[in-house]
Every structure is written in structure tokens, then in C-alpha cells.
Amino acid sequence: MHELVVVFVAIFHVALGELKPKFNQTPEHVTVIAGNKAILPCTVEFRGEHTVIWSSPRKTLISHADRRMIDDHRISVERPYIKEWNLHIRDVRHNDSGTYKCEINTVPIQAKLVTLSVFVPPMIISKYSSDLVVKQETETAELICNVTGIPAPNVTWYKRNFRKGNGYKEKIGLEGGALLIHNVSRYCDDIYECVVDNGVPPPRSKAIRVEVQFAPEVVLTNKRIGQRRGKETILECIIYAHPHSITVWKRNGQKIQQKSDKYSIEVFPDEENRMVTLSLRIMDLESSDYGSYTCEGSNPLGKDAEDMILYVIEPDPVVTHTTTTTTTTYGLQYEIDVNGGVGSWANNGGGISRNGDGGGDSNRGWVEEGGWEKDRLNPTSKPHKNPTNERGRPVTNQIYPGPRTNPISACRRFETSVVLLSSLLSLTLYCIKYVLT
The missing domain is CATH 2.60.40.10 (Immunoglobulins)
Structure with missing residues (x-):
């Protein structure tokens, strides 16, 4: 029985030795962002006594079996399972990109191709980009945003309008690494921003200050x-x-x-x-x-x-009305008919109606005996200096309209006061007449 088992095992090993190594030779594509770890897969079945090697895109031998053959500590061959010969590249760089080859030294040699693509986030090269652009009005301003990244990034331009506040910014121009502002004016004076994105996070941005010089403008x-x-x-x-x-x-x-x-x-x-x-x-x-x-x-x-x-601005005119000087100031007299007739007003002997529609010139104001010149009601004429009447006495209640005074309104106020005074005197004299009779 023991001899039978030994024969069976020997036959089994012979059978395995006759099986050829194989693996999936379908090319693979691995994409990774720079700085991360790249894993290039390679699975071999029925390896037997054959050796697995990895070579770089530059035809450099990387590993022999599970031993690293180059002086790059970032690279190693990892075997989580017995049939796996995966190539690990830590802290991957853009120059690690290319097509790697996993081979078995059979006759003919079998190989599996694995292409590594390393994406690089966008980056702005500040040394070759604009920071401050100073131009005079009517000149052309050129703003440069020098960028790099894989895949090639898109550059979008914005005008921040920082004077408006609230984080408001406006998209301007077309995409590209250079922005030209033709015929600049003072209203172009602002902060501009280039935003760089290629789908690999994070996007980048840079602020560029544009100052526009211009001659003074005075505004009142x-x-x-x-x-x-x-x-x-x-x-x-x-x-x-x-x-x-x-x-x-x-x-x-x-x-x-x-x-x-x-x-x-x-x-x-x-x-x-x-x-x-x-x-x-x-x-x-x-x-x-x-x-x-x-x-x-x-x-x-x-x-x-x-x-x-x-x-x-001349002071606003002051209008004064004094009831005790009515007859003296305006030369008015009230005559009573002792035979029972109705009394009447007289101006130095001339008749005048109670409602002011008779006796006297309606275009002249009321004033002491000297009278009030008609042209003094003209708003464009200047006030007379130190006005006096015929007797040489100053006229204290004269009205001289200034720039902010409406002479017609002032005259109306004056007339309203006279009508009220006439009504009061008429009532008083009527009462006297009633007592005498």
C-alpha cells in the first residue's frame, strides 16, 4: 500500500511538471495620482521552476523573482498569494509613467504589459506668472498664469469686483494661460483671478492685481x-x-x-x-x-x-403787524354818520371799500406816506439800502424779497392781516354807535 502511494505522488509531480506556466496576458492600464501608491498586477499559474521578472519602461531590470534589482526603495514585489507577483511603487511620480513588463522565462518568453499613468494635480508656477500689473489708461494689460499638470489643466479667468463686496466675482474672457485687457480704463482697476483645474483635485487659483493709473478728475x-x-x-x-x-x-x-x-x-x-x-x-x-x-x-x-x-443768502423778511398804529401807519379814518347812517373808511379824505376793491392802486403795496415803489416787487431787483419815507424817517416794516422769498405770498399775508383788522374795527365802532343811540 505504501508503495502505491509513492507511485501516485510521483505521477502527480510528473503531471504538474508537464503543465506550462500561464497568466492572463491581457494588457492592463493603471491610473494613480502622484504621491499615492501604484500596484501593478501580475498573476502566474503553474509557475513551476520558472522565474518571474519585472522590467521598467526604460528596459531596466527591476526584480528577479521577489528580489529588487535596482536601488529604489519605493519599489518592491509583493506576493499576498502564492500565484501573485505584484509590483508596488510607493510615492509614485510622474516620471514613473510608462509600460511595465512582467515576464516568465519560458520558451518562448511569456509577458504581460501593464501601463502606468500618473496624474499630476494642477500647479501654478508663480515665478513665471503675474503678480502686479501696472498700466496707464488706454494701454494693454497682459496677465500671465503659467501652469502645469497632467492632464493639461484648463485656466479660467475671473474679475473679483472686490469693491462690490459679498464675494462677487465675474467670469471674463476665454480659457487660456494669458489674459489680455485692451484699452484699459480706471474701471479695469481690480483683482483678477486665474483658476486652474484638470480634474485632479485640488484645483488651484492665483490672484493678480491690476492697477490703472489715470489723470485726476474733479467732481463737485x-x-x-x-x-x-x-x-x-x-x-x-x-x-x-x-x-x-x-x-x-x-x-x-x-x-x-x-x-x-x-x-x-x-x-x-x-x-x-x-x-x-x-x-x-x-x-x-x-x-x-x-x-x-x-x-x-x-x-x-x-x-x-x-x-x-x-x-x-439774505435773511428771510420779517413781517410785523401792529394794531395800535393802524390809522397812523396807513392814514385811514373811520367816519360815523350821527344821523344813523353807516360809517365808512377814508384814505386822506378818499373813499375806500372794506374789501379793498376801491380807492388806490392795486399794484402798490401798503406803506407809510412815502409809498412803496412798484419795482421793489420784482424778484430780480436788489433791495434798496436804508429805505426812508418823504420825511426822511426809516421805513421799519418794509418788505424786500430775497432769493428764497416769494414776494406775492408775502403780499397776500399782509393783505389778509388788513382785512381781519378792518372787520375788528367795524365791529367795535358798531358797538359804540349802539351804545350812543
Whole structure:
């Protein structure tokens, strides 16, 4: 029985020895991201006494059986199962890419091809990319974003519009490593961003600052401003410029000093928006202070100026009504008919109706004996200085309309007061007449 078993085992080994080694020779493709570990599979069945070797894309012998034949500690042959001869490459690099060959030294030689593709995440080469681009208006700005990666990455451009805030950015131009901005203006002054992506995470981005230099532009918040005498006022102008401009206020062509008893100048720069607000405070206004003031800005690219007019505002007219001087001021008399007739108003002997439709010129205002000149109601005419009546006494209740006064409205208010006063006097005299009778 023992001899039978030995014969059976011998026959079995002979049968195995006659089986030829084989493996799946179908080419395989392995893809891995740089920095990770690549596993190149190779499975051999019925190897027998034959040897498995690995060779590199450059025809270099990598391993013989399970021994490494090159001085690269990243590479090894791993055999999790007896029929597997897998090639492991740790911390894989782009130059590891290529077609590897797993071979068995049979006659003829059998081989299995495994192609390794190493993908490289996108990377921006800052040394050869733009950081700051400075141009003058009407020039062409060129922004460079030099990138690398496998597969070849796409470059997309954005304008951040950082002055708008809220992380808003706008896609501009076409895809490519260079962005040209033709005929730049001050509105192109912004932060631009190139975003690089090739499907291998993570994507990369780079910010490029574009500065546009331009000559000053002066903008006035108001072309004209008014104020009363004795008060103070502030004139303001905004100057847009880059680089920063020299900003001054001028009066009659002469630069106004920064600090004095009459003037005070303050500067409020806003570097982000390329602007400067220049304010001029004028104290204790006098007649000589009114007129034209010039705001001027200049830089190496040019200069600009705008004029602002400061005009005088006359005080609002004050209308006074005094009941105790009615008959004296307006020369009105009330005559009573003792025979029972109805009394009447008279103006120096002339009759006048209670509703004001008779006696006198309707185009003239009511005034002391000297009268009120008709042309003084013209809004464009200037007030008369120190008006007096025929007796040389100053007229204290005269009305002189200023720029903010409607003379017609003032006249109507005055007439309304007279009508109310006439009604009050008529009622009083009627009561006196009733008592006498």
C-alpha cells in the first residue's frame, strides 16, 4: 500500500511538471495620482521552476523573482498569494509613467504589459506668472498664469469686483494661460483671478492685481452753495486719481493755506476707491468771501479743476403787524354818520371799500406816506439800502424779497392781516354807535 502511494505522488509531480506556466496576458492600464501608491498586477499559474521578472519602461531590470534589482526603495514585489507577483511603487511620480513588463522565462518568453499613468494635480508656477500689473489708461494689460499638470489643466479667468463686496466675482474672457485687457480704463482697476483645474483635485487659483493709473478728475457735489453772512460753510469736492494727486483749493488763482483764521482744509483719502475728498471750511462769512472757489488736483499724468460758486443768502423778511398804529401807519379814518347812517373808511379824505376793491392802486403795496415803489416787487431787483419815507424817517416794516422769498405770498399775508383788522374795527365802532343811540 505504501508503495502505491509513492507511485501516485510521483505521477502527480510528473503531471504538474508537464503543465506550462500561464497568466492572463491581457494588457492592463493603471491610473494613480502622484504621491499615492501604484500596484501593478501580475498573476502566474503553474509557475513551476520558472522565474518571474519585472522590467521598467526604460528596459531596466527591476526584480528577479521577489528580489529588487535596482536601488529604489519605493519599489518592491509583493506576493499576498502564492500565484501573485505584484509590483508596488510607493510615492509614485510622474516620471514613473510608462509600460511595465512582467515576464516568465519560458520558451518562448511569456509577458504581460501593464501601463502606468500618473496624474499630476494642477500647479501654478508663480515665478513665471503675474503678480502686479501696472498700466496707464488706454494701454494693454497682459496677465500671465503659467501652469502645469497632467492632464493639461484648463485656466479660467475671473474679475473679483472686490469693491462690490459679498464675494462677487465675474467670469471674463476665454480659457487660456494669458489674459489680455485692451484699452484699459480706471474701471479695469481690480483683482483678477486665474483658476486652474484638470480634474485632479485640488484645483488651484492665483490672484493678480491690476492697477490703472489715470489723470485726476474733479467732481463737485454741488456747483453752487449759499450761506448767510456771519455764518460758516463747507465746500467739498471729490478728486479721483491714481497715483495720488496734489489737491488744493484756490481763491482768485491763489492757493488757500491749510490752516488760518478764515479757512480750514481737511483731506479724507479713500485709497481703495482711488479718491480723495477735499473739504474747505470758511468761517465768519463776509461780503468779500462770496464768489468763485476752485478745487484742483494734479499728478504726473495731468490735472483737472472745477469751480464752485458761494453766494449770499439774505435773511428771510420779517413781517410785523401792529394794531395800535393802524390809522397812523396807513392814514385811514373811520367816519360815523350821527344821523344813523353807516360809517365808512377814508384814505386822506378818499373813499375806500372794506374789501379793498376801491380807492388806490392795486399794484402798490401798503406803506407809510412815502409809498412803496412798484419795482421793489420784482424778484430780480436788489433791495434798496436804508429805505426812508418823504420825511426822511426809516421805513421799519418794509418788505424786500430775497432769493428764497416769494414776494406775492408775502403780499397776500399782509393783505389778509388788513382785512381781519378792518372787520375788528367795524365791529367795535358798531358797538359804540349802539351804545350812543
